[in-house]
Amino acid sequence: MKTLYIMQKEIRESILTPKGFLWYILTSIILSVLSYLFLTNRELSLLDQGTMLYMIMNFITALGVLMGLVFGSDAFAGEIERGTLEALFLSPVNRMEIAAGKLGAVLTNWGIIFAVSLPYLFIVGKGGQNLLMGILYLGILGTLLSIIFSAFSMGLSARIKSMKNSLIISFFVFLLAGSPVFISAALRRTWFGRILDLVNPFADAVNTFDSVVIDSQGFSYQIGRVAIICVYTLLCIWFLKRSAVKLEM
Amino acid sequence: MEIGKEKIPTMTMKMEVKGNEQEGAEDVPPPIKRRLTMIIEVKDLVKKYDGHTALDGLNFNVEEGDIFGFLGPNGAGKTTTIRILTGIIRADSGQAMIGGHDVFRETMEVKKLINALPESNGYYEWMTACEYLWFFSKLYVVRTSRQEILMLLEGVGLNGRENHVIHSLSRGMKQRLGIARALINRPKLLFLDEPANGLDPGGRRDIHDLLTDLNRKHGTTIFLSTHLLDDVKRLCNKIAILNYGKIVRAGEVERLKGTVEDIFFMSTKEGAL
Numbered sequence: 255m256k257t258l259y260i261m262q263k264e265i266r267e268s269i270l271t272p273k274g275f276l277w278y279i280l281t282s283i284i285l286s287v288l289s290y291l292f293l294t295n296r297e298l299s300l301l302d303q304g305t306m307l308y309m310i311m312n313f314i315t316a317l318g319v320l321m322g323l324v325f326g327s328d329a330f331a332g333e334i335e336r337g338t339l340e341a342l343f344l345s346p347v348n349r350m351e352i353a354a355g356k357l358g359a360v361l362t363n364w365g366i367i368f369a370v371s372l373p374y375l376f377i378v379g380k381g382g383q384n385l386l387m388g389i390l391y392l393g394i395l396g397t398l399l400s401i402i403f404s405a406f407s408m409g410l411s412a413r414i415k416s417m418k419n420s421l422i423i424s425f426f427v428f429l430l431a432g433s434p435v436f437i438s439a440a441l442r443r444t445w446f447g448r449i450l451d452l453v454n455p456f457a458d459a460v461n462t463f464d465s466v467v468i469d470s471q472g473f474s475y476q477i478g479r480v481a482i483i484c485v486y487t488l489l490c491i492w493f494l495k496r497s498a499v500k501l502e503m
Numbered sequence: 504m505e506i507g508k509e510k511i512p513t514m515t516m517k518m519e520v521k522g523n524e525q526e527g528a529e530d531v532p533p534p535i536k537r538r539l540t541m542i543i544e545v546k547d548l549v550k551k552y553d554g555h556t557a558l559d560g561l562n563f564n565v566e567e568g569d570i571f572g573f574l575g576p577n578g579a580g581k582t583t584t585i586r587i588l589t590g591i592i593r594a595d596s597g598q599a600m601i602g603g604h605d606v607f608r609e610t611m612e613v614k615k616l617i618n619a620l621p622e623s624n625g626y627y628e629w630m631t632a633c634e635y636l637w638f639f640s641k642l643y644v645v646r647t648s649r650q651e652i653l654m655l656l657e658g659v660g661l662n663g664r665e666n667h668v669i670h671s672l673s674r675g676m677k678q679r680l681g682i683a684r685a686l687i688n689r690p691k692l693l694f695l696d697e698p699a700n701g702l703d704p705g706g707r708r709d710i711h712d713l714l715t716d717l718n719r720k721h722g723t724t725i726f727l728s729t730h731l732l733d734d735v736k737r738l739c740n741k742i743a744i745l746n747y748g749k750i751v752r753a754g755e756v757e758r759l760k761g762t763v764e765d766i767f768f769m770s771t772k773e774g775a776l
Contacts, residue, residue, distance in 0.1 A: 259641045267629065337625025341684065343591050344621075345642040346614040502592045 256347045260355025265362055268325055278370055281317060285374040288313065292378050303382035304468045310378050311392050311463045314371045315399060316432070318364045319456065322400045323424040325363060326407030329356045330501060331417040340503060349498040353412075357405060357494070364400040368393060379467075388467040395459040395480070398487050402455055403428065405490035409497035431456035452479075455486040541600075542567045542692050542724050543588065548597035550583055550748075557583045558594070559748035565726060565741075567691070570718050572739030572756075573728040580748040581728040582622055585694050588726075589619050602691060615643070618685040619694035620678075622728075628670040632661060632680055635669060636687055643688040659683045660709060675706035682713065692724045693717070699734055711737050 268274055292298050292306045301309075333339035342352060372389070379385035407424035414420050431454050441447045451457045458479040465471045543565035550558040557580045565571045575581050586592045588599055590610040599606040602616045627635060633652055640647035656665055659679040669677065678698065685693055695714070699707040715738065717723045727739060735742055735756070743753035
């Protein structure tokens, strides 16, 4: 129950604020522009619907992860900087309950982004054969990636106690995670590219979307990548737990 | 609202300080009786930060019902002591008991007995005063109605401010709200770290009256960390002076020879030598 009260406080603090709404309005505007271009631009509209859906799914995932990093970096370091964490630690709530409440709020944020993006996914992927499967995978893998990156940045903010520094490091890790997506297809096919792809949860998610939406491959093809994402999820939750318990003010 | 469950009888026993100079030690009562009324028992507490020793084998006891002044110059280790006793940080070695519970092993039990107002207490500025207290009442699993929260706010002189956003409150009002938050679980022991910092004389006097009232009417033990000697003279019946992580002088204010100022300056000078 205490976790729920902390989660409720976090949601009111970060999401149900003018700044929070601005994020969602911005998300909605960007998705509107992307969808409009996919459907009306002469070159983009030549893409098949699977590819369009895949591209917009990548964008939604990256946005969710980015917002998770921002909220995660603020989780402990922000409260230390504002002087509010000590009163929270004085109360008979254990550190894991506090961390779980904060993580729950980040996941709520991801849930809102996912809900906001649903109409755009339906518009762009309408008529495509893997639309529902794509949405299902986006929901599951997007949630796991949100946990991975936000738990990591929350753990980091508890350890280094500086919101600015934890945000910089988190962004750097996110860029590293996203780098296989940005490198050329030829480089990705080399042994180095393949290893980088395999050990990287963000690339695993993107490759799974590709496999499901464009190549129409079944779950048996995705097991390895999904398993790696699950391992990362557990590792990052463990990192968050260790960091929250060890946090000294 | 009833803040303390029962009135604590007037204590006649003395504070014990081991291994450090103490005045009035000849009046120390028999051990069994003393142990029953001690709310804080600290033994050989050590805390180091990156090689710097913040607490160097700290020993002291506090009896129930006292207003205990914990004095010392900046950097003496006052805040570190409070953070250890409230379960926020861990000591490197030593023992600390509060209300008969081990602070390190039974932290949650201890947290139910105590509350504190930290020195640099921040507030969720976007909440109203009422929401702030309601949030903390839920974390303490205290059944608190809106009426009780209003009474608590009234008790600290914030009547009529319940729907004001904390951001709009003055520093003194925020400090009162912090005290109200620290009373939400009706603590037996209240830690206050420099509660009068930044307050005008009127605000300081109000806080003094509030603390005296809490102690006399509800028997709340108050552990007051401060370097404002005037606060100590007005409020405390016992003091301990901390310097370089050690108690250098302790005892009942009335029994210590000299004024609080003299004792403080002499003690901190001795500690530095």
